[in-house]
Amino acid sequence: MxxxxxxxxxxxxxxxxxxxxxxxxxxxxxxxxxxxxxxxxxxxxxxxxxxxxxxxxxxxxxxxxxxEETVFLGLITETMPAWIAGILLTAVLAAVMSTADSQLLVTSSALTEDVYRAYLHRDAPPRTLLWVGRLTTVAVAGVALWLALRGGxxxxxxxxxxxxxxxxxxxxxxxxxxxxxxxxxxxxxxxxxxxxxxxxxxxxxxxxxxxxxxxxxxxxxxxxxxxxxxxxxxxxxxxxxxxxxxxxx
Known part of the structure; x- marks a missing residue:
């Protein structure tokens, strides 16, 4: 299994x-x-x-x-000098942000273009689409935060x-x-x-x-x-x- x-x-x-x-x-x-x-x-x-x-x-x-998911962070803080540990921990945050912004942009684009523009307002001007994209990004980020706070x-x-x-x-x-x-x-x-x-x-x-x-x-x-x-x-x-x-x- x-x-x-x-x-x-x-x-x-x-x-x-x-x-x-x-x-x-x-x-x-x-x-x-x-x-x-x-x-x-x-x-x-x-x-x-x-x-x-x-x-x-x-x-x-x-x-x-x-x-056990903090093993990398623990190895860094236990084995590296403080200034090197700071750089490596920043790299971890960079990797997290890289994935997070990709997910947010893809989701926002899909909701804006494939849902709002395709079904709700086909002739929406670019400025309207821009604000719809911004609002959907905030909404998706809020849902992600709620899921994260649930634990696990x-x-x-x-x-x-x-x-x-x-x-x-x-x-x-x-x-x-x-x-x-x-x-x-x-x-x-x-x-x-x-x-x-x-x-x-x-x-x-x-x-x-x-x-x-x-x-x-x-x-x-x-x-x-x-x-x-x-x-x-x-x-x-x-x-x-x-x-x-x-x-x-």
Missing amino acids: AIVSGLAWGLGYFGQPHILARFMGIRDAALVPVARRVGTTWVAICLAGAVLVGVAGIAFFDTPLDN TVLDLVAYAWAGFGAAFGVPLPLSLYWRRMTDVGALAGMLAGAVTVVLWNNVVGGDLYEIVPGVIASAVACVAFSALGSPPRRDFVTQLAEAEAAVE
């Missing part, structure tokens, strides 16, 4: 908006292979460093820490959010790109089924299995079932993209 749950974290990468935004904003599609190699290498370095910190903490501290470890919060995004968007996205029979109804059903399953599994069912596993399964079943009920689109997204690129050239 632990092995399956650990490996299932990889399923969440397909549905993380703050990660996909980097690929969407790339300057040229020809740079994607290079970006893939750089990104994979950097992730491997970060994960190896995290494992090394954990192993070093086990060897260094005679008694377990009250909060950082890993628990990250795992829950990772499963929610991964199960909701991780299946519909690749199917929309590469499966010709995928429909908009199937994509919406997959997003709803994945998100609801994660919430129910985490708060009602529980257990040792990571909630992203049943969430991804439910999302895949919903995508296929509801797409099969309707008529397939005339052209898949990849074909439309190729035709658009040919027209531009």
